[in-house]
Amino acid sequence: MTVLMASAAIIAMTAPVASADSPDPIVIPIHNWSSQNVMSHVVGQIFDSIGNSVEYVSTDSQAVYESIRLGDVALEVEVWEGAYGASFDAAVEKGGVHAVGEHDAVTREDWWYPLWTKEACPGLPDWQALNACAALFATPETGDKGRFLGGPVDWLKHDQERVDALGMDFVVINAGSAAALWASLAAAERTRKPIVLFNWTPNFAEAVWPGEFVEFPEWVAGCNTDPSIGPNPDVTYDCGNPADGYLKKAAWDGMKDKWPTAYAVLSNVSFTNPQIAEMARLVDIDGMEPEDAAAHWLDQNVDIWTAWTN
Incomplete structure (x- = not known):
């Protein structure tokens, strides 16, 4: 008996008897x-x-x-x-x-790194310390700039807007799926290569790879729509995502x-x-x-x- 069949039997015994709403x-x-x-x-x-x-x-x-x-x-x-x-x-x-x-x-959704990355860039989790370490994250695809591995494009995290707003030496590369994020993280773990990528909580990854979120300028309402809010008065998205x-x-x-x-x-x-x-x-x-x-x-x-x- 499959898990689904076994559970269906349990549900049938425990759920209240009802007829379809529609x-x-x-x-x-x-x-x-x-x-x-x-x-x-x-x-x-x-x-x-x-x-x-x-x-x-x-x-x-x-x-x-x-x-x-x-x-x-x-x-x-x-x-x-x-x-x-x-x-x-x-x-x-x-x-x-x-x-x-x-x-x-x-919930929290933002840039994140595993703890072995902090060993190479000890100023973390401060975003300016991350930016100073950008060369550690460079790949052939990004040249002399660091790579930030973002989530799928349809998640619309505005990572490139943040990079531009804060003047960061990073290039945003979007993973095709959540599974691609974890595959890249696992590959980096094998050689202890520094990596910074999109992550979120709640999520299983926090139990598998201990790590920390990057601390950007604190999110406040309007940061993503009003240039006057945030440290750069000329642009939007110059802040992190909500921490709670x-x-x-x-x-x-x-x-x-x-x-x-x-x-x-x-x-x-x-x-x-x-x-x-x-x-x-x-x-x-x-x-x-x-x-x-x-x-x-x-x-x-x-x-x-x-x-x-x-």
Whole structure:
């Protein structure tokens, strides 16, 4: 019996008996990082257990808020403040999408390095010390400038804008996926080569590779839109990302009427930093498929998720 089959049997025994809110499936978007994949399947398998059908669709992580607003997908389980807050807020202003509460998790997304990098550049985590050490991070691709390995382009982290705003001697190279970030980090570990790359918390990586975030000028509201805010009065993006960002859930305005039981469950769902890191680890370290990792998590955390269904 597979993990998914075993968990389905457990869910069937523990979830309350219910009929479908609607004959139409609840469409859940899937993006290009592991915790979102697993969490989406956790929520979807719970919806399925209470009588609803679910469909998963691969969706751009920025455009998804427009899709939710139009009702093409029903929800989003991970709205990260740093990466997606602007896209989410723009969709909310247009109408049709709203926040369904926040997770307990506190997020941070920014430039990051493993601790062996600090041995080569001891002024870290200060960003100016990093910049003084830029040559340590040079590659044939970047010439005499340092390489910053950013996340996929569609995560829209504005790293190049920050480099330009702060006058840093770095070139931003975007990885094609989260997996490519971890592969580069693992390769650097083998030779203890200094590396600075995009990372985030909660995430499994913090347990595998101890490290620190680079400390840029403190983020304040308006830093990304108003040149007068931040140390450089002529440009935007001259600051770091929020160090204690939110992680929200979002839903189509019509979800609460079309799928009221599922909407009530979504309202109750709340994950912590360790839970989210564990979900990512199941995929990125243990090699599980997201749907199997979700089934495993449900199997190991029955008391938590059944409370959400009550």
